[in-house]
Amino acid sequence: MPRGAQAVNAAGDAPLLALVGLSGGPDSLALAAVAAFYARGGMFRVGAVVVDHQLQEGSAEVARTAAQQARELGLDPVRIATVQVPVTGDGPEAAARTARHAALEAAAREEGADVVLLGHTLDDQAEQVLLALARGSGTRSLAGIPRRRDFDGGAYLRPFLDLKRADTEEICRVEGLTPWHDPSNADPAYARSRVRTQVLPFLEERLGPGVAEALHRSAYILAADAAALDAEAQRHYARLREEDDDGALLLSEDGLRELPEALRVRVVALAVTELGGAPSFERMQAAVGLLKRQGSAGPVQLPGKVSVSRIPRPKGARRGGNEYGKLVLKGGGARA
Known part of the structure; x- marks a missing residue:
């Protein structure tokens, strides 16, 4: 100047x-x-x-x-x-x-x-x-x-x-x-x-x-890493995010599985945050764990009245079909 x-x-x-x-x-x-x-x-x-x-x-x-x-x-x-x-x-x-x-x-x-x-x-x-x-x-x-x-x-x-x-x-x-x-x-x-x-x-x-x-130097290095990961997660979130008529957010399971774990968790956390929830570590692990399709299809409850579930495969539906394969995130204001 x-x-x-x-x-x-x-x-x-x-x-x-x-x-x-x-x-x-x-x-x-x-x-x-x-x-x-x-x-x-x-x-x-x-x-x-x-x-x-x-x-x-x-x-x-x-x-x-x-x-x-x-x-x-x-x-x-x-x-x-x-x-x-x-x-x-x-x-x-x-x-x-x-x-x-x-x-x-x-x-x-x-x-x-x-x-x-x-x-x-x-x-x-x-x-x-x-x-x-x-x-x-x-x-x-x-x-x-x-x-x-x-x-x-x-x-x-x-x-x-x-x-x-x-x-x-x-x-x-x-x-x-x-x-x-x-x-x-x-x-x-x-x-x-x-x-x-x-x-x-x-x-x-x-x-x-x-x-x-x-410790200050570590924070400086990690801040740059976190900024890069957050920017990449935002890009993938914009690509995968869908919204239904009830205000719930939908994320493609296949799209999430293709991401490295660090990005996968961040993308789901972005949806949780958008709905007003708090993405705590333990609850986020449970939410992302729904992608394994082992056991319950949810819902997993997160702080802030946000629930995460997966759309189960309908009986007789072919694997990989479009009938299922999404995580569904609902906030406290979403219609049932």
């Missing part, structure tokens, strides 16, 4: 506005300082959204302090979003993340922001990969935290994924900023906190330095 040029928003009539998702911790505070530095050239504008989850005593004061430091850095607009975190079956961390993202996206729409900047670091990435490994996750989860994720009207960007947490703390020190240190980050009640304070330090001690960097 030529010197002095501006990055404009989607409407093309004003400098692009980026909002920093600011917690007041060292990562997001350092990100606010770096973004403010680059914004001084006039190429884009930077604001901040401080989300107060109200989960800890004094959270309102933490939010006010973070917002004040953002204003002193020159960020504008700066707003505080106070949210209620519901009790869900997904756990407090997931519930807080959902509420936080809803607040950030609402602020982006109201302010006309094109991107939301998040301060996740290389250490966060390493922790995410270790947690995914411990849970027996697949390629997409092992790819860790994405550098970019789109939402309706904008995108999350994570420019600090190659920086260590120590780097963000140093930025805060040089800039004279006072970060808040979330006590939950050291609370052993949370799996991520145990990974951060116990597991990673243990691995570094026993295996030598560089474990976090190695």
